[in-house]
Amino acid sequence: MIRFILLQNRQGKTRLAKYYVPLEESEKHKVEYEVHRLVVNRDSKFTNFVEFRTHKVIYRRYAGLFFSLCVDITDNELAYLECIHLFVEILDHFFSNVCELDLVFNFHKVYLILDEFILAGELQETSKRAIIERMSELEKLQ
């Protein structure tokens, strides 16, 4: 199960934070800070998996953004790497060559995409096309 998803830039600013477990505000900030510290200093030759408290964080860097997923210890890390990649592809498709600014100014849309992709900490849909279609339907209702 995914416990939380974080998108952070290299300076540590959180561009997206979705928690599937309850945490206090102060705890959330602490977590974001710690994950960022863990992830930003790692050399690219190292594994994409880091132990974090009693769970693990699977992360990948795309341009200036770190995509981090915190999952249970027993989960399949390689699968979640694929999951991150699929998410990035969806964003890329939706925003047409996505960049960090797109995510900043359209954060509410990013959350909506995420909610179509992952629900309750589990994968909801694996087809990029299906998610994009759904998003366009939703956009029409706005």
Added chain:
Amino acid sequence: MNSIFSGTRLRDMIRSIRACKTAAEERGVVRKECADIRASINENDPHDRHRNLAKLMFIHMLGYPTHFGQMECLKLIASPGFPEKRIGYLGLMLLLDERQEVLMLVTNSLKQDLNHTNQYVVGLALCALGNICSAEMARDLAPEVERLIQFRDPNIRKKAALCSTRIVRKVPDLAENFVNAASSLLKEKHHGVLITGVQLCYELCTISEEALEYFRKKCTEGLIKTLRDITNSAYQPEYDVAGITDPFLHIRLLKLLRVLGHGDADASDLMTDILAQVATKTESNKNAGNAVLYECVETIMAIEDTSSLRVLAINILGRFLSNRDNNIRYVALNMLMKAIAFDDQAVQRHRVTILECVKDPDASIRKRALELVSLLVNENNVKQLTKELIDYLEISDEDFKEDLSAKICSIVEKFSPEKIWYIDQMLKVLSEAGKFVKDDVWHALIVVISNASELHGYTVRALYKAVLTYSEQETLVRVAIWCIGEYGDLLVNNVGMLGIEDPITVTESDAVDVVEDAITRHNSDMTTKAMALVALLKLSSRFPSISERIKDIIVKQKGSLLLEMQQRAIEFNSIVDRHKNIRSSLVERMPVLDEATFNVRRAGSLPASVSTMAKPSVSIPNGVAAAPLVDLLDLGSDDILAAPSSSGADFLQDLLGVDLGSSEVQSGATPGPKAGADLLMDILSIGTPSPSPAQNNTSSVDLLSTAGINNNPSTALDTLSSPAPPHIATTASAGGMFDLLDGLSPSPSKEATNGPAYPPIVAYESSTLKIEFTFSKPSGNLQETNVQATFINLSPNTFTDFIFQAAVPKFLQLHLDPASSNTLPASGNITQNLKVTNSQHGKKSLVMRMRIGYKVNGKDVLEEGQINNFPRGL
């Protein structure tokens, strides 16, 4: 307020925040925006609610508090329009979580929305519910969600499935309700619904045994077929990732099959074909393929054994291990740890590669590899492996040294074939990474050293050489000065040379140099310095020729700023000066520390006080019950490890004379000792004892800290030579000490009777009180003795509130009946019956400590004594 000018657009706000150059500027902008939003909220204007909430969410993401917006979410959710609802639910998920009470207010809206005609609204509600519902909400809304699993639109079905996943996680009892719906989902064609259905089934299987059985019986074959279809399917561009159609679905299916096959041979049988197919045919040049392979290997490991499959799996892992991608290697190391349980041989084949991974630059890989290596160690390869690991220890990073040294120590301890090898390896580890070595490790080393009597000379010489080179490794220094203190004479006289040693000449002065250096070095901590002082004391007896120099060093420490050092220096100095006659017996070679008991204690299993607890103390107001006073009464029990509250480490600390204020730890460490301390307090306090545990602990700390180290004869004298504070608890122990020492010269108040069996004895006599014991044996039981105690008042005053208390060592059990009266008139007497059971009947005779309290002329009087003169054979 004009609503046209009531605030910036979202874009503009974001732009202006980003334009801020400093944090203070940003705070200012945010503050202003929040004020505007708050004003707008107060006006209750529905038009801007949408935008306000969006702004609030952005501000929240920046990290500012936004609690005032929570009610806005609720209002938006309650609005009829879709856009409002959407932003309302989004705000809800972002600004709230399941632990807040405000969430309960949403339940009603959620219920309505779940039944809404517009399926997009239903989708919103399911999404919100699935992400943050609490247990109560889950219970309330479960029936709705269950119904929605069968909805016509697949988007709703998949959302409902995942929402149910969360519901059953929060409320496991509801699992049965979802089983049927879930199994129908497994027949879906739509990938999204299928994957969520599989996930729901997985969740149900982990939560409920019945669900597991149901799915196992009904659905295993269907699932296998689905997996087969998907593996063999043609290229589907929509789901294709690196040549595999929907690897996520593959992985989910494999996971569910794992749960179904685990522990069930039939189900496992059915799966073997498809697992073999997936394992052999999946492309492994891309991450997606490797992910599927990894899941497949995990499943093979978890289901019931078919050896050919297992071999296949381990081969795959072997391939992974030589992959250049770090991720793959990491994952392989992980899996190999589980694989060791099944097939140790297969994994041993990869030992060299794994050892290479220990030296990898990536920290996660190093850690995993190290754990794997420690699982691979057995008697055959331990020497080789240890050598490699120690070689690596010298060049490894600081942060890794701790883990590595801990692992090496545990390997060495478990598998060392002979003592000399063990000592050698430990010495090397201490020299390289001494400061990372934990206390119980070097304590264990000392226990082993003390047991290896033929190696004493070798050990002390090796330590001497090591400490000259590596004097900054604290633990090494400690072990070295302990050994030099104990075996200094072996060091300078080159006793017990082994064939492999080169001769070295160490003069007494050199040895003392080392110890002195430990004391005076500025970065030694208190433990080391204290141990050094004790070592000096021992050396002053073993090396009489330089006793003066040793004395000077000790005297210099009298002025130390550390209280512990000062105290020890003064006491040791007085021993060296004035008590030369007992010095040599004080610092005699320490008795061999009992390894077996030490190991047991170290495992934390059995503190000595467990036997204390075996007898509940029967507390009668008059005759206070006796429980074995373990620590105060080291009466003829051979067990030198009698400190009651110690864990292994603490006991050894006591023996090494290292008891520096950690006595709180001693007494507080386990419930056993605390209760033991309670019993102590019961005995030593007059009247009904029910002290608070905290208070108990502190006063028992005083007791134990003075009494707990009575096994070390030098510290027994400490309490003798330094003035003991007039403290009622310590009076008891100090009194005990005195009695112990007075035992060296017979005390006049005790009369030994060596007559025929069971003559009456005068147990105690003072100027005011005399106690006589008469004995009888109840029929049949040789171990029991009935004692009638007669208390005779020898003074002209009347004693009131007379209480007799007694304590016996562990091997005895004592039961006191109520006394005939509490008041002892002048020249009168009262009687009390006791029953003693001697579990060591025939081997040890009875012995008892007693304490009498009474009031005379309004003053409290306390008398104590020890009764050693029980007739033999009782």
